[in-house]
Amino acid sequence: MDEEAETARIARRHAQILGDVPRIEALSIDEYSADLDPLIRQMIAINQSIDAREADLLTDVTEAQAQGQGDMSAVLARLPEIIRTMMRHPALFARQTDVGVTLLTQGKLSARDRELAILRIAWLCQAPYEWGEHVMIARHAGIGRDEVERIVTGSADPAWSTYERAILRAAEELHSDAMITDATWAELAARLDEAQLIELTVLIGQYQAVAYYQNSLKLRLHGGNKGLSAR
Numbered sequence: 001m002d003e004e005a006e007t008a009r010i011a012r013r014h015a016q017i018l019g020d021v022p023r024i025e026a027l028s029i030d031e032y033s034a035d036l037d038p039l040i041r042q043m044i045a046i047n048q049s050i051d052a053r054e055a056d057l058l059t060d061v062t063e064a065q066a067q068g069q070g071d072m073s074a075v076l077a078r079l080p081e082i083i084r085t086m087m088r089h090p091a092l093f094a095r096q097t098d099v100g101v102t103l104l105t106q107g108k109l110s111a112r113d114r115e116l117a118i119l120r121i122a123w124l125c126q127a128p129y130e131w132g133e134h135v136m137i138a139r140h141a142g143i144g145r146d147e148v149e150r151i152v153t154g155s156a157d158p159a160w161s162t163y164e165r166a167i168l169r170a171a172e173e174l175h176s177d178a179m180i181t182d183a184t185w186a187e188l189a190a191r192l193d194e195a196q197l198i199e200l201t202v203l204i205g206q207y208q209a210v211a212y213y214q215n216s217l218k219l220r221l222h223g224g225n226k227g228l229s230a231r
Contacts, residue, residue, distance in 0.1 A: 010228045013126050018227070022218045026084035029077060039090050042097045043083060080222045082129065082214070096209070103203055108196045111141040113167055117200060118207045119143075119151045120171035127211035128227030129219055135230040145231045163191050171204050 001009070086093040107114060115138040122130040135148055143151075150157040155169040166187035170180050180188075180201065188197060213219075221227055 014227055017128055017215050017218055024085055024217055026081045027087045036087055036090055039094050082219050099206055108199050115141045115143055116167050117171050117204050120168045121204050121207050123152055124175045125211035127215050129214040130211050132225035132227045132230040148231050174204050
């Protein structure tokens with residue numbers, strides 16, 4: 001597909017997901033209560049672990065509360081819409097965030113391997129929010145623009161090493177058939193131990209689930225996120 005056609009295709013996908021208002025309204029400031037504090041702390045942990053830009057915003061909330069700041073409106077208003085939307089189901093969001101914290105703070109995979117897998121499943125799901133955010137996160141793992149472009153192509157790009165190709169193919173096979181083939185598994189097992197093999201499958205499933213709710217709720221892009229156009 002030529003560049004012009006790809007740009008048009010991305011624009012259509014963005015219009016499909018981002019063109020309307022979100023399907024569920026984000027939690028308003030006056031609906032915020034102290035029982036959501038543990039969830040905020042979880043989100044701080046997950047964002048700090050990947051050096052995400054939301055970490056400082058979340059920390060502002062807890063610091064303002066600890067200092068007894070009377071008017072939290074300005075602080076809470078800065079929280080990304082995605083967080084305030086998922087706070088509509090705090091128990092579920094907290095459990096899913098638990099998995100994310102484990103994968104990102106106690107994960108056995110390298111940051112590079114993790115982001116290769118996440119970006120491939122994000123692209124396959126055509127998830128603008130997830131793709132755009134993790135293109136930025138992947139920079140911290142040493143994944144540059146050229147490699148991001150090759151992730152779009154996937155395992156078929158000949159420039160990948162055998163191992164990197166197997167990671168990308170694992171995401172492709174799980175997406176298409178809900179199973180990693182024997183051949184791909186053998187290539188992964190030549191490099192990864194048992195814990196890492198288990199983690200890779202859970203990681204891909206976790207971020208496919210994230211893509212499902214981000215796309216279906218039509219969550220708008222956070223500032224600086226270019227969606228599927230990001231490289």
